[in-house]
Amino acid sequence: MVTAIGAHTLRILSHPVEIAYFFTQFLKxxxxxxxxxxxxxxxxxxxxxxxxxxSAGVIFFSIGVVSLILxxxxxxxxxxxxxxxxxxxxxxxVLLIRExxxxxxxxxxxxxxxxxxxxxxxxxxxxxxxxxxxxxxIEPFDxxxxxxxxxxWLAAVLLTILSIGVAILGGATIAAIKLGYGFGEYFNSMxxxxxxxxxxxxxxxxxxxxxxxxxxxxxxxxxxKPGSEGVGMAATSAVVEGSIxxxxxxxxxxxxxYTL
Amino acid sequence: xxxxxxNSAWSTIGELGKTxxxxxxxxxxxxxxxxxxxxxxxxxxxxxxxxxxxxxFTGFFVGAIMAIQIHLQLRxxxxxAFLGGLSASVTLRxxxxxxxxxxxxxxxxxxxxxxxxxxxxxxxxxxxxxxxMDPIRYLVAPRFLAVVxxxxxxxxxxxxxxxxxxxxxxxxxxxxxxxxxxxxxxxIVTGWSILTGVAKSFVFGVIIAAVSCYRGYTTRNGASGVGxxxxxASVQTLVTIIIADFALSNWIxxxxxxxxxxxxx
Numbered sequence: 271m272v273t274a275i276g277a278h279t280l281r282i283l284s285h286p287v288e289i290a291y292f293f294t295q296f297l298k299x300x301x302x303x304x305x306x307x308x309x310x311x312x313x314x315x316x317x318x319x320x321x322x323x324x325s326a327g328v329i330f331f332s333i334g335v336v337s338l339i340l341x342x343x344x345x346x347x348x349x350x351x352x353x354x355x356x357x358x359x360x361x362x363x364v365l366l367i368r369e370x371x372x373x374x375x376x377x378x379x380x381x382x383x384x385x386x387x388x389x390x391x392x393x394x395x396x397x398x399x400x401x402x403x404x405x406x407x408i409e410p411f412d413x414x415x416x417x418x419x420x421x422x423w424l425a426a427v428l429l430t431i432l433s434i435g436v437a438i439l440g441g442a443t444i445a446a447i448k449l450g451y452g453f454g455e456y457f458n459s460m461x462x463x464x465x466x467x468x469x470x471x472x473x474x475x476x477x478x479x480x481x482x483x484x485x486x487x488x489x490x491x492x493x494x495k496p497g498s499e500g501v502g503m504a505a506t507s508a509v510v511e512g513s514i515x516x517x518x519x520x521x522x523x524x525x526x527x528y529t530l
Numbered sequence: 531x532x533x534x535x536x537n538s539a540w541s542t543i544g545e546l547g548k549t550x551x552x553x554x555x556x557x558x559x560x561x562x563x564x565x566x567x568x569x570x571x572x573x574x575x576x577x578x579x580x581x582x583x584x585x586x587f588t589g590f591f592v593g594a595i596m597a598i599q600i601h602l603q604l605r606x607x608x609x610x611a612f613l614g615g616l617s618a619s620v621t622l623r624x625x626x627x628x629x630x631x632x633x634x635x636x637x638x639x640x641x642x643x644x645x646x647x648x649x650x651x652x653x654x655x656x657x658x659x660x661x662x663m664d665p666i667r668y669l670v671a672p673r674f675l676a677v678v679x680x681x682x683x684x685x686x687x688x689x690x691x692x693x694x695x696x697x698x699x700x701x702x703x704x705x706x707x708x709x710x711x712x713x714x715x716x717x718i719v720t721g722w723s724i725l726t727g728v729a730k731s732f733v734f735g736v737i738i739a740a741v742s743c744y745r746g747y748t749t750r751n752g753a754s755g756v757g758x759x760x761x762x763a764s765v766q767t768l769v770t771i772i773i774a775d776f777a778l779s780n781w782i783x784x785x786x787x788x789x790x791x792x793x794x795x
Contacts, residue, residue: 328765332772339776343624346783350718351612361603369599377632381764389757396753498651498753502644505760509636514588521591524598
């Protein structure tokens with residue numbers, strides 16, 4: 271009983287400690303790359319293409335549909351509470367910038383990119399490609415993780431901002447079709463409640479998510495057990511842990527940024 | 531550019547169609563042969579009971595986040611009295627099912643895909659076929675049913691926790707006491723909102739089950755294929771869930787208007 275509790279506690283506690291160690295490794299190697307001027311620019315750009323450009327379609331489509339739902343639901347609630355829906359553009363834009371834009375983008379990136387990274391690195395590990403890199407005296411962490419990390423970080427921030435733009439267009443369209451707004455009317459009253467600080471908060475959120483996501487994905491990729499079962503488990507736990515951490519980090523950042 | 535877009539759009543639609551046909555096949559199989567109760571319980575334990583803590587945790591924080599956001603918007607009008615009703619309603623109808631289903635698509639869906647995919651690439655499914663048994667009936671059908679039932683129940687549990695999370699953060703930090711919060715909920719949340727949340731939960735459960743079973747069952751190319759399929763299963767689940775969310779919001783809204791205005795209920 272006591273042994274079981276102890277083992278369980280150790281297992282739970284060792285997890286964040288290992289991830290934190292992973293993070294310090296990343297910072298050290300990034301500093302070394304920047305310090306010696308051997309920043310792996312090519313790999314980073316390649317990864318930025320495969321992470322950012324190839325996920326853009328899915329993310330823009332999804333956030334566009336989310337914004338349609340958001341505007342319709344807000345109009346429903348406004349009619350219930352205020353008996354009119356003239357504030358829908360302002361309210362839905364605020365919620366989009368502060369909350370749904372960063373979170374939906376991050377959750378989509380978790381499954382598109384997080385699972386992909388974990389599966390890719392796990393496959394490399396079980397087919398001994400990582401050992402092959404070591405034999406060529408290339409530090410695998412330096413070669414594989416750092417470029418992906420920077421790419422995911424940049425992609426998360428850029429995609430979040432672009433997807434908010436897409437979502438605003440989607441919201442304006444559905445408001446014009448279903449609620450009888452003109453486009454000009456919508457864009458005029460859109461920023462009534464949002465401030466510049468909301469955009470800063472949104473970028474902070476996106477870059478927090480963009481840092482956590484490759485951290486967790488690469489960690490699970492490197493810890494993969496051998497066999498196809500190990501690859502599946504690595505991808506699964508990257509998705510699960512990634513999404514939970516996104517929700518948790520969202521709560522923490524929202525709390526710190528808006529209520530303090 | 532246009533050719534690429536057209537090809538990817540066609541292949542997406544094709545995948546959706548194949549997933550639907552696979553889902554219909556599994557449901558037909560379930561209706562014809564049924565499924566052993568013990569196997570179903572075992573699967574429900576594996577995918578359902580083990581995900582309860584994750585769901586409760588997520589639901590709690592989703593509710594808390596929505597309460598903070600709605601509070602920020604209402605504060606400018608001095609309308610904090612509506613906090614309970616509005617945040618419970620937004621969470622129940624819209625944001626709650628969406629975000630909790632996102633988490634479940636990883637926890638329940640990706641797990642099922644990885645498991646069936648591993649069986650497929652290690653030839654366990656072919657082995658079952660060699661023994662003269664139907665893999666859809668013995669492997670896929672119980673998992674499908676278990677994922678539908680447990681995703682539905684988990685989503686409902688998550689939505690209830692979300693309301694609790696909202697009430698707790700409102701009382702602790704936003705200065706709206708729990709009695710006001712709870713008493714305000716029935717003024718805005720109607721039966722239709724609850725119906726919307728529950729209907730969305732059920733449909734999302736079916737989507738998670740169909741996509742994850744289809745993707746797992748059709749895995750190819752060894753270990754890297756398993757990883758690739760887990761990824762595409764979770765992306766496909768997310769996109770399908772978002773589309774279904776929009777459609778359901780629209781249809782249930784239309785049904786509500788029909789019932790209240792035409793039938794006068």
